[in-house]
Amino acid sequence: xxSVILVLECNNFNLLDVIWFLMTKDSSSLFAIVEALFVAFLxxxxxxxxxxxxxxxxxxxxxxxxxxxxxxxxxxxxGTNEVHREELKQIDRNWWxxxxxxxxxxxxxxxxxxxxxxxxxxxxxxxxxxxxxxxIVIILSYFFLVEKTNWKQGFFVIISISGALLYxxxxxxxxxxxxxxxxxxxxxxxxxxxxxxxxxxxxxxNRTKKFSAITVTSISMTFGSIFLLIYALIVEGFPExxxxxxxxxxxxxxxxxxxxxxxxxxxxxxxxxxxxxxxNNTMIVHTTILAIIFLDEMPTIKGWIALFIVAAGTVLVxxxxxxxxxxxxxxxxxxxxxx
Numbered sequence: 001x002x003s004v005i006l007v008l009e010c011n012n013f014n015l016l017d018v019i020w021f022l023m024t025k026d027s028s029s030l031f032a033i034v035e036a037l038f039v040a041f042l043x044x045x046x047x048x049x050x051x052x053x054x055x056x057x058x059x060x061x062x063x064x065x066x067x068x069x070x071x072x073x074x075x076x077x078x079g080t081n082e083v084h085r086e087e088l089k090q091i092d093r094n095w096w097x098x099x100x101x102x103x104x105x106x107x108x109x110x111x112x113x114x115x116x117x118x119x120x121x122x123x124x125x126x127x128x129x130x131x132x133x134x135x136i137v138i139i140l141s142y143f144f145l146v147e148k149t150n151w152k153q154g155f156f157v158i159i160s161i162s163g164a165l166l167y168x169x170x171x172x173x174x175x176x177x178x179x180x181x182x183x184x185x186x187x188x189x190x191x192x193x194x195x196x197x198x199x200x201x202x203x204x205x206n207r208t209k210k211f212s213a214i215t216v217t218s219i220s221m222t223f224g225s226i227f228l229l230i231y232a233l234i235v236e237g238f239p240e241x242x243x244x245x246x247x248x249x250x251x252x253x254x255x256x257x258x259x260x261x262x263x264x265x266x267x268x269x270x271x272x273x274x275x276x277x278x279x280n281n282t283m284i285v286h287t288t289i290l291a292i293i294f295l296d297e298m299p300t301i302k303g304w305i306a307l308f309i310v311a312a313g314t315v316l317v318x319x320x321x322x323x324x325x326x327x328x329x330x331x332x333x334x335x336x337x338x339x
Contacts, residue, residue, distance in 0.1 A: 031270075032267040032269075033279065035263045038263065039261075039264045039267070042255065044283045044287045044290055045256065047127065047290070048123065049252060051118055056239075057239060059116045060112055060236055061232035061233075062245075066257055067228065070253040071221040073254065074217060074258050075218050077214065078218050083212075087211050095210070095211075099216065103219070103221060103227075104223060104227055106220065107220065107221055107225055108224040108227045108228050109190075113190045113191035113194060114126070117184050119184070120187070123290075123297060124303075125188075128306070128307060129192055130188075130195065131284045132310075133192060135160065137199050139196075141200060156316040159312075160317065163306045163307070163308075164306070167306035207268075217262050217265050221257075285311070288307060
């Protein structure tokens with residue numbers, strides 16, 4: 001963190017710039033930041049819970065049950081709330097397609113790939129790779145939101161990639177069969193790409209503020225979980241569920257999904273896509289600590305250095321969003337993405 005501050009100071013940044021970037025002019029964004037930070041911690045605990053359950057239940061089925069139960073809870077709330085029922089009546093065919101598409105992208109593909117990768121790879125490695133989501137967001141924003149990038153962003157992307165390579169290479173140091181690692185890592189890259197695109201697409205949907213966060217979450221999650229469940233039943237079957245798995249599914253469904261995703265979508269209505277990604281980056285710290293405590297995944301000295309390089313690089317690449325080395329807000333018509 002000290003080196004990050006030094007880099008910021010050398011490039012005419014100061015602490016007030018960073019605080020301004022996170023807070024924006026709207027004081028209500030403070031609550032949104034707290035919401036997002038809390039959710040980031042909850043999602044970090046999900047990695048550990050999923051890893052523990054991966055030996056007793058197939059990964060895709062695990063994911064589908066988590067999101068299906070959560071979507072049922074959310075739909076029950078929406079259906080019993082008069083305001084949200086009126087919202088449902090206002091959803092036209094075009095918006096049903098948008099919400100269904102978002103559900104397939106975020107819950108079916110991004111989360112499905114993530115669960116599958118957790119079956120094969122260590123939690124810390126997965127957290128490190130997912131930390132590149134902001135980089136994917138910036139690249140996609142360049143093409144879909146017409147946001148310009150600069151050479152400093154490119155430089156810190158290269159720094160982040162070098163940190164990841166430092167962690168992963170040589171492959172001979174990874175205590176996994178080569179075929180198993182290559183398959184799991186390929187799936188993880190798919191999870192990264194789909195998660196990045198879903199971040200931009202979800203931001204575009206929520207920025208319109210046409211529907212409440214819980215309505216967006218419940219509908220998109222329902223579509224995504226049903227698709228996942230159908231696939232899981234066809235490919236993986238339905239094993240006998242023990243008490244530990246049932247408790248894990250309920251905890252993940254209620255706290256880490258139904259509540260967490262509603263808070264996350266609510267925060268997305270106040271904060272920028274890149275701000276959300278910066279906050280999401282705190283997961284690498286939470287996840288690493290939890291993996292050390294509960295999963296005995298202790299990084300080497302080289303691994304700690306690599307984790308720091310990736311975390312610092314991905315934060316810095318987001319701070320340099322303008323060409324004049326100052327953090328400024330930009331007016332972006334993000335709704336164009338979902339027309």
